[in-house]
Amino acid sequence: MQIFKIRKVENFCLLAFFPHAIIRPADRRFPAKIRPVTSRYPEPELINRPNVWLTILICLFSLGLTQSPAETIFSDDFEAGKLKDRWQEVNIRNAEAGGLEARPQYVHSGKASLRLTSLANNGQESGSQVIRWFMPGYGHLYYRWYAMFAEDFDQGDLMHWTGFRGCRIDDRWSGFGRAGIKPDGTDRFFTGLEPWRDWGRYPAPGALNFYSYFPEMKPDRDGVHYWGNQFFPDSAFVVERGRWYCFEVMLKVNTPGQHDGEQAFWVDGRKLLQVNGMRWRDTEMLRLNALVFGVYIHQARRNNTCWYDDLVIATHYIGPKTE
Numbered sequence: 034m035q036i037f038k039i040r041k042v043e044n045f046c047l048l049a050f051f052p053h054a055i056i057r058p059a060d061r062r063f064p065a066k067i068r069p070v071t072s073r074y075p076e077p078e079l080i081n082r083p084n085v086w087l088t089i090l091i092c093l094f095s096l097g098l099t100q101s102p103a104e105t106i107f108s109d110d111f112e113a114g115k116l117k118d119r120w121q122e123v124n125i126r127n128a129e130a131g132g133l134e135a136r137p138q139y140v141h142s143g144k145a146s147l148r149l150t151s152l153a154n155n156g157q158e159s160g161s162q163v164i165r166w167f168m169p170g171y172g173h174l175y176y177r178w179y180a181m182f183a184e185d186f187d188q189g190d191l192m193h194w195t196g197f198r199g200c201r202i203d204d205r206w207s208g209f210g211r212a213g214i215k216p217d218g219t220d221r222f223f224t225g226l227e228p229w230r231d232w233g234r235y236p237a238p239g240a241l242n243f244y245s246y247f248p249e250m251k252p253d254r255d256g257v258h259y260w261g262n263q264f265f266p267d268s269a270f271v272v273e274r275g276r277w278y279c280f281e282v283m284l285k286v287n288t289p290g291q292h293d294g295e296q297a298f299w300v301d302g303r304k305l306l307q308v309n310g311m312r313w314r315d316t317e318m319l320r321l322n323a324l325v326f327g328v329y330i331h332q333a334r335r336n337n338t339c340w341y342d343d344l345v346i347a348t349h350y351i352g353p354k355t356e
């Protein structure tokens with residue numbers, strides 16, 4: 034059974050971490066189009082009625098009949114090529130703020146990892162992030178990765194880390210931005226795995242929890258803002274600095290109209306939290322289709338670094354590396 038809390042968050046703005054959520058140029062949108070059948074290949078009448086096919090496809094997705102058996106949809110061990118070859122957004126301001134890491138003590142396997150640093154910014158927000166989409170999206174996914182926080186990591190109080198996002202299948206940016214606003218069931222959902230210091234109760238980086246946006250989330254005490262609602266294991270898991278962990282997160286979307294969505298996370302192969310009964314969405318137009326790796330700190334007074342390696346995103350449980 035999870036402990037459910039509402040985080041009181043002041044004076045922060047995710048929009049700065051996701052600048053493209055503010056400026057949404059037309060070329061970043063990918064409207065779903067139904068390609069008309071050409072006269073070159075005459076088709077039966079049914080095929081000339083794309084709404085019928087669309088309805089059938091949506092029904093199949095609803096019934097889970099199109100879910101492939103077990104599929105790895107993306108992986109990155111950060112060994113080859115450039116980050117931009119595999120991540121559609123690389124929001125790393127300069128070399129100091131992150132990139133591929135080759136120093137062996139900061140690599141989990143092979144010869145390279147990903148380093149992300151939140152640069153000191155006079156107590157103002159600061160972050161580095163990479164984003165990978167998998168459009169149009171999935172209904173049930175896991176992502177497994179290794180990560181290590183620097184020995185001197187100390188975010189102060191508030192930060193954001195990694196997260197799955199649900200965007201509309203016709204707008205891959207719909208899941209970004211709008212911090213403090215409750216999703217309406219058709220625009221977005223989000224769940225981050227994050228360390229939480231609870232205002233100094235836990236040593237940096239803090240205790241792991243889900244930080245989630247969904248249509249039934251609870252408001253802040255001011256009754257106006259909706260900051261991410263937090264889900265904790267029964268026993269707090271406080272992340273240690275300077276060592277690698279294997280993390281894994283599962284998210285299952287709900288059937289529209291039902292509370293059958295889920296989320297769960299594991300550390301080093303041990304399941305620490307399972308949350309059932311989630312209503313993430315009210316339409317099939319909203320699916321699980323983006324992953325963000327990032328280090329974002331609300332009041333950045335110093336540099337804070339985290340390393341990532343051996344990421345796999347799959348339709349099945351992955352677990353720690355065995356070789």
Ligand SMILES: [Ca+2]
Binds near residue numbers: 110112141142143343
């Ligand atoms: Ca590697």
